[in-house]
Amino acid sequence: MSSILFEIRQGVGLITFNRPEKYNAFNREMALMLQELLDLCAQEKNVRAVCLTGSGRAFSAGQDLGELTGGDAPGFDRILSEHYNPVVSRIRRLEKPVLSAVNGVAAGAGANIALCCDVVVAAASAVFIQAFSKIGLIPDSGGTFTLPRLVGLQKASALMMLGDRVGAAEAERMGMIYRVLPDEGFMDECLKIALQLASLPTRALALTKQALNASQHQDFDAQLRTEDQLQIRAAHTYDYAEGVRAFLEKRAPVFRGE
Numbered sequence: 001m002s003s004i005l006f007e008i009r010q011g012v013g014l015i016t017f018n019r020p021e022k023y024n025a026f027n028r029e030m031a032l033m034l035q036e037l038l039d040l041c042a043q044e045k046n047v048r049a050v051c052l053t054g055s056g057r058a059f060s061a062g063q064d065l066g067e068l069t070g071g072d073a074p075g076f077d078r079i080l081s082e083h084y085n086p087v088v089s090r091i092r093r094l095e096k097p098v099l100s101a102v103n104g105v106a107a108g109a110g111a112n113i114a115l116c117c118d119v120v121v122a123a124a125s126a127v128f129i130q131a132f133s134k135i136g137l138i139p140d141s142g143g144t145f146t147l148p149r150l151v152g153l154q155k156a157s158a159l160m161m162l163g164d165r166v167g168a169a170e171a172e173r174m175g176m177i178y179r180v181l182p183d184e185g186f187m188d189e190c191l192k193i194a195l196q197l198a199s200l201p202t203r204a205l206a207l208t209k210q211a212l213n214a215s216q217h218q219d220f221d222a223q224l225r226t227e228d229q230l231q232i233r234a235a236h237t238y239d240y241a242e243g244v245r246a247f248l249e250k251r252a253p254v255f256r257g258e
Contacts, residue, residue, distance in 0.1 A: 011198035020056025025064035031083035062108025095206035101190035112143035201239030202257035
């Protein structure tokens with residue numbers, strides 16, 4: 001049985017972590033497969049948005065600790081450089097919107113993979129845990145970069161050091177995630193959001209993502225220059241022309257992601 005399921009639904013590349021008996025904890029096979037699927041979504045023209053979710057009761061519990069024991073266990077240098085860092089880098093570089101649909105527990109690297117996505121929604125029963133301190137590790141998978149920018153340095157520091165469980169409603173209140181959705185019908189509602197993203201001018205969304213990425217390390221004047229450059233590129237897309245035509249013709253636009 002594959003550790004990740006994949007299908008394309010009306011322009012949405014749906015990636016489902018599929019080790020429910022292990023709370024979708026990552027082993028090497030799963031991490032490498034996720035990288036391959038993100039690359040596929042980047043290249044596949046029929047995919048205009050990506051949705052990450054988990055099967056069973058968890059989004060992902062992070063690293064499968066069972067993989068870390070034994071004589072052939074990979075060291076953390078390989079786990080980070082070959083497993084998690086390439087995953088979160090691909091998500092941030094992917095020129096398509098990525099939605100994480102957090103259906104249950106998101107812990108450790110699983111939480112930080114979810115939080116690095118462009119839009120994060122969670123089921124009412126979902127929880128986020130920066131579980132690293134519980135086993136004497138530091139947060140990885142970009143968590144020390146992402147979480148302070150979502151909730152502030154003081155809150156992020158406490159969550160990472162104390163390893164508190166953060167329920168979905170609290171995560172939304174503190175700005176960690178976009179929205180909480182009811183448990184019942186959760187994936188149906190998530191797919192509605194993913195389909196909405198896929199129907200939008202996704203070249204403009206990709207350029208928006210580039211601008212947001214740049215804003216993490218630039219000063220204000222440099223960011224204005226980046227906005228100038230990216231806006232000029234957006235103004236030369238088919239979707240911009242279609243959006244203007246549709247507005248003037250008083251009809252709904254039909255975007256191509258071009």
